[in-house]
Amino acid sequence: MARLKKSQAPENGKVVSIAPKIRVRDRIMRTAAELFYQRGIRAVGVDTIANEAGTNKMSFYRSFGSKDELVAEYLLARERDFWSAWDQKAAAHAGNPRAQVEALFDMLVSSACECDSRGCALANAAVEITEPDHPARPVIEKFKSEMRRRFRELAREIKARDPGGLGDALMLLWEGAYLARLTLGREGPVQGAANAARALIGAYSN
Numbered sequence: 074m075a076r077l078k079k080s081q082a083p084e085n086g087k088v089v090s091i092a093p094k095i096r097v098r099d100r101i102m103r104t105a106a107e108l109f110y111q112r113g114i115r116a117v118g119v120d121t122i123a124n125e126a127g128t129n130k131m132s133f134y135r136s137f138g139s140k141d142e143l144v145a146e147y148l149l150a151r152e153r154d155f156w157s158a159w160d161q162k163a164a165a166h167a168g169n170p171r172a173q174v175e176a177l178f179d180m181l182v183s184s185a186c187e188c189d190s191r192g193c194a195l196a197n198a199a200v201e202i203t204e205p206d207h208p209a210r211p212v213i214e215k216f217k218s219e220m221r222r223r224f225r226e227l228a229r230e231i232k233a234r235d236p237g238g239l240g241d242a243l244m245l246l247w248e249g250a251y252l253a254r255l256t257l258g259r260e261g262p263v264q265g266a267a268n269a270a271r272a273l274i275g276a277y278s279n
Contacts (some may be wrong), residue, residue: 100127100128101133104126105143111191148216174274182250199217227243231277
């Protein structure tokens with residue numbers, strides 16, 4: 074998370090640094106994002122979010138129409154962060170789709186093996202949120218559909234014999250790696266996800 078920039082103001086003849094005040098809405102969002110990711114969406118209620126954010130339910134509902142709306146915005150923010158990281162990794166290997174896939178899976182292993190990793194926030198939300206009319210559901214489905222499209226496109230650029238098959242296999246490996254992290258820890262099979270991706274590419278390219 075980016076650090077807040079501090080402004081300076083004189084006090085008793087001295088210049089002191091003052092951290093800018095965070096808007097209530099932003100404070101609620103930051104607090105909810107941490108709680109949702111670490112504890113689960115269903116396990117965290119509006120009262121808990123408001124209390125942890127140092128505000129109250131009235132301020133919460135002035136900022137967000139409902140908890141469901143907040144959940145959807147939380148997932149959209151996670152989606153934006155994810156694609157930003159993906160695009161940066163891909164740009165570092167422009168014109169080399171195989172290296173792009175390898176770099177993406179190296180990123181996956183690195184992030185999944187962080188101490189506080191709880192896997193993919195949107196995949197976790199998909200398990201908890203099954204109602205088709207929930208505002209977060211389209212966010213989740215759009216995100217996963219785009220991931221599938223991107224993996225298939227990379228497989229096509231690699232000139233795999235079966236681009237659709239390789240793309241889907243890479244996505245299944247990606248999703249499974251996060252689940253393995255949750256069930257078997259960061260020293261488990263997730264460690265081998267990048268090497269498995271390289272093996273898949275080789276199998277579809279020879």
